[in-house]
Amino acid sequence: MNPSIRRSLLMFVIAIAFAGQSPVVSAVETITFNSKDDDLVNGVPKPVRTVKGRILVEAQDGGLMLQSDDGRIWTVQPEQIIERSSDDQAFTPLTDNEIADRIRKELPPGFEIYQTAHYVIAYDANEAYVKQVGLLFEQLYKGFYAYWRNQRWRLPEPEFPLVAIVFDSKNDFLKYASAEVGDTANAVIGYYHIAGNRMVTYNVPNLNRNVSTIIHEATHQLAYNCGLQTRFADNPMWVSEGLALFFEAPDFKSASRWRGIGNVNEFNLQRWKAYVPLRGRDSLVTLISDDKRFRSPETASDAYGESWALTYYLLKTHRKEYVDYLKRLSEGKPMRKMTARERIELFEEVFGDPIAKIDQGFLTYMRRYVGG
Template identity: 70%
Template sequence: MPLLIFNNAGVIAIPVFLFCTASLALVASPAVAVETVTFESDKTDLVNGAPMPTRTVNGEILVEAQDGGLMLQSDDGRIWMIQPDQILKRESDDEVMRPLTADQMAERMKEELPDGFSIYQTAHYVIAHNTSDAYVKQVGLLFEQLYKGFYAFWKNQRWRLPEPKFPLVALVLADRDDFLKHAGAEVGDTAQLVIGYYHLSSNRMTTFNMPNLERNVATIIHEATHQLAYNCGLQRRFADNPMWVSEGLAMFFESPDFQSASRWRGIGRVNQVNLKRWRDYLPTRPSNSIVTLLSDDDRFRSSDTATDAYAESWALTYYLLKTRREEYVEYLRQLSSGKPMAELTARERLEMFEETFGTPLVEIDRALLKYMRRVR
């Protein structure tokens, strides 16, 4: 079952890696050879609407546990968590894995999805949809605006990020019923709580056509930011990515702009929704709030504390990017070098943050509160 981290706009679905901790201490280096693995598939794994009892995947091994379990990245960018008892056959060769092209990805999507879906391609995205052509073109425009702005933003921070290795894939569904049917099979009951999500394992984002344009634009940009961050080297999938960083960045990018024809323009505008939530949180905010935010992700996993955690994540990200940008970028660089499945302890997380910014947390907290009082 996946571990689900959610907010008001979307969800990152993170399949749990079930190998024992001891076995992960001794793993093989990622293999250069292409691996072909046939394995028993999960019962919810569907192709063209039908369950697949077995699946054969070509890809490269990212992690091999001592007990024989595999973390395998296939040629479409998906990461498969394969337990030892699922493996039916495994072969390897000395070829280098070649990611699918956008056209090849489009053909694969046609094979996977049921009748009624069409493929719309932009310069950087492959969008499978069963909604109107006019709507999917609007979504594609938003994706491309974000893509251009995202790379320009980090280039201005002197960080030239590589282009995505795999085609960027999105599913845009006709309505909420279709969304629940598809998302329910992928993320379970959490589909009822969200209007879009990026899935770490499949590397795809999913949303649907909804009339509330403000929420829809924010969700599209939010989840597409997650997808870009995990495909350009800003973040590494299944490494230790603190939730406050992932969600803070997505909220920093997402704010709608209704003065723009596309309803989104620019990066780093004040996120009015989360500014209000931050102010609502302040009267009851405990003195160690920043410590609990940075040290682990527990606050994001509870409906009682998630809203405040998201608001504080946005506020801290906004403050750091506006006032401590160079240190923040260096902090992201350090996080991006993390290895898959290697987790930092709470103490290591806090020490990395303080060492990178060169300031005790209590001083950063004080400066954060002072700065955010002036934000309008």
């Protein structure tokens, strides 16, 4: 299962548990609670945790969504809570050095820290490889902010340090990743963990061949840390994945194999071309109204291809409206779900036409200018 599919299923289950919740603005709280089985420190289960942070959401049944000072979001069910207290201290995110110290305590011995201008990278891999990854992260950071600035959207800097973990071997990566993403770890070289707020990867033998994946997941991390998207809000998967696919397109003329934001993504263009002859008239409706197509192995590839194509089309032809659409979505609150009808209505409202007319323009543009 793709990490994004697993994230979507997790969010759906949590959303049910937090139905009827309300956002909370209060003092910093200290929560002691029973951990889940997959909560590991140095590979060892940690049965009880004490976390200090701010409450993002409190459900009617007493369940909490708590954000700690390293940016992690903890979902705590009422039966897990052992003790709870509050104080009047201001919530203060960790600094780069403070989060580096915390990571050293969480990871097995032997991990080093490499810091760039905007990233804290924990690694036990080859230092030269880590520096290549760090360079990619910084290229993305610069390009990402420049791109949205050019769209007249000045995004804030991340509130929390951007953290990445780079393992030396695939086996070590799998041991760590399987606790967070399950069997999906076997099928990926990296992922962004939306709850932990960290990018995780390993020393891939040929980095150049996997640049797209690293940029893709790092784009998710940036989007969720700069205000473009809100973690655990209703972020349609076609938007999240379409954006990451838009930014990931490789540039094989560049030494780093990545440079051109918004280039045609050839891999996903081929996905799109293969899907077009089979595409039903309601395809855009099903893509936008819910995330079911991403959750099924039978339809996920087509959904990814169409998400890239739709994002590419909108950013090339309806850029202002698309940015307005992202801004509307970014105002979403954690665990607040839109209905399928609300998703369609918002899309039609922002882009100014019925979805059938938008679909017609989309198909015409892709056929005429891109080859799909």
